Every structure is written in C-alpha cells, then in structure tokens.
Amino acid sequence: MGADKRIGILTSGGDCAGLNPVIRAVVHRAIGTYGWEVLGICRSTLGLMTNPPDVTKLEIDRVDSLLTMGGTVLGTTNKGDPFAFPMADGSLCDRSHEIIDNYHKLGLDALIGIGGDGSLAILRKIAQQGGINLVGIPKTIDNDVGSTEISIGFDTAVNIATEALDRLHFTAASHSRVMILEVMGRDAGHIALNAGIAGGADVILIPEIPYTLEKVCRKIKERQVQGKNFSIVIVSEAVCTEAGDLIKKMDRFGECRLGGIGQYLAEEIAGASGAETRVTVLGHIQRGGIPSPQDRLIAAAFGVEAVDLIAAGKYDHVVTWQNRQVGCVPITEAIGQYRAVDPQDTLVKTARGLGICLGD
Missing domain, CATH: 3.40.50.460 (Phosphofructokinase domain)
Structure with a gap:
C-alpha cells in the first residue's frame, strides 16, 4: 500500500487498561513504517454518526505519551446499537448507513476496531454491509473472546x-x-x-x-x-x-x-x-489504572499486527495471541466461539492441587 493510504481506528465497548498502548502501536507502525495517515474516531461508532464526523488526526509525537495511560483517549461507548439506535422520542432507528457513509466520506482505506465479541460482531455487520475493510483487535477484561489466549485489559x-x-x-x-x-x-x-x-x-x-x-x-x-x-x-x-x-x-x-x-x-x-x-x-x-507490562506488550504486538494485516490486504480478521505468537483468525471464528473457563483447564487443576475450594 502506498503512502497516500488513510486508516481509521476506534475503541468500542467498555474501557480497559491497554487501549491507549494499542493506539500508540498502530500509529507508530502505520506512520513510521508505511507512511500512512491515521485518523482516530472519537466515541466509537458515535463519532461516525455526527456531521462532520468526530475524528482527530493522530501523529507519532501525539501518541508517545500513551504507553502508561489507562482508558482510551479516543473515548468509547457500550450503549446504542447502530442497527437499533435509541432516539429522543423513544423509537429505535437503524443508523448504520451513517457510519458507512462517513467512513467513505473520510476516504478511509481500512478501519481498525478494538472491542470485545459484542462490539466486533456489530462492527463486522456494518463492514459487510458497507464495504468497509475491517481488522479487529480483541479487548476485554473478561478474556472471553474466542481463538485468543489473552485479550487487552485482562492482565491488568x-x-x-x-x-x-x-x-x-x-x-x-x-x-x-x-x-x-x-x-x-x-x-x-x-x-x-x-x-x-x-x-x-x-x-x-x-x-x-x-x-x-x-x-x-x-x-x-x-x-x-x-x-x-x-x-x-x-x-x-x-x-x-x-x-x-x-x-x-x-x-x-x-x-x-x-x-x-x-x-x-x-x-x-x-x-x-x-x-x-x-x-x-x-x-x-x-x-482503570496504569496498564500492566504484559498488557503493554500484547497491545504493542496486536497494534503492529493489525497494521500489517491491512498492508497485506487481509481484512475481516481479528488479531490473536496463541502459543506465545501473534496471529489472526477470521472475525466470525473469534466471535463464533465463547471462551469460558474449561473445568479441566490447567489452572482449575492447579487450584484444586493447592487445596483451594471451588465449591463443588
């Protein structure tokens, strides 16, 4: 991809530690390696429902201080499904077309969405409907996104x-x-x-x-x-x-x-x-709070990999961590399987071995 490419990034769902380090990593890789332009979309999909869109241009010197900062400088939301958005009169309105229209009006070549399984499912539906080149990054303190051993925010x-x-x-x-x-x-x-x-x-x-x-x-x-x-x-x-x-x-x-x-x-x-x-x-x-060293490391690896997936034209995928390696799987695979605790998991056996009561 050439130097004239422009990508967007947003954080969606509940906040957690590690989101800002992801943003920092994306900006460093996109600008420092590829010479692209990066637009931060404020307040998640809400930022693409306003006219003009609520976006901010991200530069390397602007994001360098984000490594140890909790939350997300872009803001986020975990309310208001764009396909059934609550209006002032109490009705529900499908506003997904506004997001799609503004994505294209901004001249974006790709979008990086950082979210949990619910956010990624909504973003993918919008992307499929509107021809948006989407790459996902998993974040949730619950660590329940499928196909990845760890998500941003869990370790902190x-x-x-x-x-x-x-x-x-x-x-x-x-x-x-x-x-x-x-x-x-x-x-x-x-x-x-x-x-x-x-x-x-x-x-x-x-x-x-x-x-x-x-x-x-x-x-x-x-x-x-x-x-x-x-x-x-x-x-x-x-x-x-x-x-x-x-x-x-x-x-x-x-x-x-x-x-x-x-x-x-x-x-x-x-x-x-x-x-x-x-x-x-x-x-x-x-x-809340300062992201742990591990969350910063995973954030860095996820951010770099997400940009590289865009460079390779590999869309509709989510970045993963398996066996100490960063990788990716189709978004449908990641959100299609819920990652609960396996009662036969190593840590469950460890707890029992330590004499900890699990109530059963």
Whole structure:
C-alpha cells in the first residue's frame, strides 16, 4: 500500500487498561513504517454518526505519551446499537448507513476496531454491509473472546484483583473474618480464577463450576479447626445463587447490571458457619489504572499486527495471541466461539492441587 493510504481506528465497548498502548502501536507502525495517515474516531461508532464526523488526526509525537495511560483517549461507548439506535422520542432507528457513509466520506482505506465479541460482531455487520475493510483487535477484561489466549485489559484486571486479595489478607487475619471479594466477569470466571490462585484465596467461585454453600462452609470450618481464624473468598459477579438465580440490578435506563453475589454469599456463610463476614466489590477499579507490562506488550504486538494485516490486504480478521505468537483468525471464528473457563483447564487443576475450594 502506498503512502497516500488513510486508516481509521476506534475503541468500542467498555474501557480497559491497554487501549491507549494499542493506539500508540498502530500509529507508530502505520506512520513510521508505511507512511500512512491515521485518523482516530472519537466515541466509537458515535463519532461516525455526527456531521462532520468526530475524528482527530493522530501523529507519532501525539501518541508517545500513551504507553502508561489507562482508558482510551479516543473515548468509547457500550450503549446504542447502530442497527437499533435509541432516539429522543423513544423509537429505535437503524443508523448504520451513517457510519458507512462517513467512513467513505473520510476516504478511509481500512478501519481498525478494538472491542470485545459484542462490539466486533456489530462492527463486522456494518463492514459487510458497507464495504468497509475491517481488522479487529480483541479487548476485554473478561478474556472471553474466542481463538485468543489473552485479550487487552485482562492482565491488568487480574493484577488489580490480586493486589486487592493481598490487602484483604491482613485485615481478615486481624479481625478473624471471612473476606469476600466480588470481581467482574460478565459470563466467564477467568479473573476470579487467575487472581484467586495468585492472591492465595481459600475459595474461588466461578460461573463455570456449580457450587454448594455446604462445601464452601466446610472449607471455612476446616480452616477454623486448623487454627486459621480467617478465610478469603473470591467470586465472579456472574456466579448464581445456590438456587441458580443470577443476581441483577436494574438501572434507571432499564438495563440489567450484574452485582450482589458477594453480599448474598456473605449473608449465607455467616448464617451457616457463624463466621463474621465482610464484602468488597472491586467493580470498575479493575478496568482503570496504569496498564500492566504484559498488557503493554500484547497491545504493542496486536497494534503492529493489525497494521500489517491491512498492508497485506487481509481484512475481516481479528488479531490473536496463541502459543506465545501473534496471529489472526477470521472475525466470525473469534466471535463464533465463547471462551469460558474449561473445568479441566490447567489452572482449575492447579487450584484444586493447592487445596483451594471451588465449591463443588
């Protein structure tokens, strides 16, 4: 591709650490190697629904400071499906054609979309409909995008959850309490499993492995008999009650949000075991802050590979990480399979081998 090429980049869905390093890597590779022009599209697809489009020209000297910056300087959104966009009068409108029209009006030769499985599915649908040359980069703290061992944001989230467990150990021991840490994980328990092992949790509860309160309380009582006056429990927000109900909260926009399993467990454990319990809900802290070294490394590899895919004319693909190698697969393959925790996974076996209770 020649020096006259112009590419766009956007971040979509929930923010996480590592997005800015991806943007930085894309700009360095596109401008430094190929001499292309890079336009950052602000507020994800919303930036292509305005007239004129909400874009900013990205230069190397402008992105060099992004390596350690959390969030995304381009802004993002996880609301408003362009194919059924909520309007002021309460109706839903298909605005995908506006995105397509503005992509072409900007003279873009390709678009790099950074997002999770939901965002990538929407972006691909728009790309297929409007002749957009799309390359995807996977990001999600949940680490549940198929075909890649790791997504942008996951490692930082695990580090933050692990640090929280480290801190909770001391206060739990000081007060002889059961400390429960509720972490994110909309559908998958990767954060809870990884942080639970790294942070020395006594109980790890994830949605992929059914549990009983009797087994959890047995573990706590066993520790009490051994003279260990405290226990640490980490639970994914997507874990259900023992009866199989998912705990949700309705916000003022009518959307359901996960949250509350930690408090449920605290009350049940206190009632069954007599232990004093406390709950910490980590929430959005997991998505913020300085990206970890690993997230920066993966971001750099993904950003460079995405630009190289454009140079090779290999569109409709998403960048992946497998067996310590960067690669790519068709977007349909990545979003077509959901990456949950395999109950036979090495880390599940590791947790069991360490004597950690998984509730089953």
